[in-house]
Amino acid sequence: MSFRNIKALMKSEIGSYMVSPAAYVFVIIFLLLSGSFTFLLGGFFQSGQATLSVFFMWHPWLYLFMVPAAGMHLWSEERRSGTLELLFTMPVTPFECIIAKFFAAWAFIAVGLFCTFPVVLTVSYLGNPDFGAIMTGYLGSILMAGSYLAITGFTSAITRSQVVSFIISVVVCLLLIFIGWPPITNTLVDWAPRGLIDFFASLSVMSHFESIQRGVIDSRDLLYYFSVIGFFLFLTSITLKNHRSG
């Protein structure tokens, strides 16, 4: 693995985000939605607590659409325009390309997330928040975004259509949310063994995100997010290899 290649590929990807009007629209929509969810729907002021829990609680739902929108082009556009052939005949490995594209897109989402800092300023102006919990909340949020992004990267590798990639990605991410959702798990209690239900619940992004945003960094949560990212990056590489093998 060559870091020079990854750097060159990331530079190119980030450069593409910077010149794309869609990227700026994405960040603005992300800020508008996260702001309105927090202050209007979440009742931030009415809660009377100096925490960002109402801010973070919407992130799994916000990312459900925003991350697939940010990542749906990753491979599908390369396949549609034929630049995949150009890229994979240059002296770079597919793994370097996958890593570079993923981290560039993740960095872009991180920039969008960073732009929500006025929320932190607001809460620290109004009260005395636990900054540790805020930091872990951001950490959990960016890890969850990374998981969604790895899934979107995979779905964009299986199709030339960005729209199809978006839809499949939303469905898969929704599944990862619902799999641990009590109304779903409760319906399984009657016929499925407890261990199986617990296993499926442990695959949910929600349970891991909830614990991490409370300020607890559990190695199992970190392992979960990195496993999801690693697994879907691996699937992406298999998909791209199969696409070329015929």
Place this chain on the structure above:
Amino acid sequence: MIKVENLSKSFGHKLAVDDVSFHVRRGEVLGFIGPNGAGKSTTMRIITGFFPSSEGSVFIADVNMAEKPLEAKSKIGYLPESAPLYSNKTVYEFLSFAADIRGFKGDEKESRIDDAVAKCFLEPVLHQSIDTLSKGYKHRTCFAQAILHDPDVLILDEPTDGLDPNQKREVRNLIKEMGKTKAIIISTHILEEVEAVATKVVLISAGRKVFEGTSAELKAKSDKAGTVTLTINGVESELARATLSNLSSVDGVEIAGGEVFSITPKDNSIDTSKEVLDCVTQKGWSVEEFSIDKGRLDEVFHKLTICDEEVN
């Protein structure tokens, strides 16, 4: 420099390339021709390492593509079919990306970009967004990334596709010039292009190699190759035909109208023209026009590829 050995590629049950072998030395330009869907682009994609082969090997400067793909790819400049580009970048940004990937930095990077830009006449659009360029400029931008690192091997899939006649001429001259020091494969279905730039030709049909040699040798396979057309003044037509028909290397003589004779040689004999010329000189006939048909590539192309197309 480029060695292709028993290359085969199947997609599911369909055999796209079937046991194709050839080699290209430094200083050679190989014209890779064949009908649409014959397997040209697939072969190019295997040579450049985009597709793995099902069987067989590709060596680029003695480096096996399957074993050391990065080393082999670093020696290749590739212009894919339809010249794909990152349309949201400017020409400079795109070439800068290609230079970064090839490991160039600082002044060397700038000089490599300048050189490629000059060779491909891209100065007027250097800072223009690629999606606003004409097809010709897009093509040349992709060509520029292929030559930016001055590779030993150039693989060009339809290099003049979509260019106007002037641009075609420029690109062909560029290929000819670079062909002196590099090993080049150009894929095309424009047969004049093969004659203009290629030093050797490989013709494939339905995935199989059906000819390898020079374009002159390919033309010689034409049914009309060696046919002599002769215009004789002041001689009675039937007498002239009878005389010419009796020559040992002549298969048949047709009166193509008035005093024009079309003489078909036996087995594409190269001696026919000489024998005919000797005969008319000896007889003292007044020859107004004398020409030898060297054969037509399109006719040979049709002859060698039509059977496979019909089978398919």
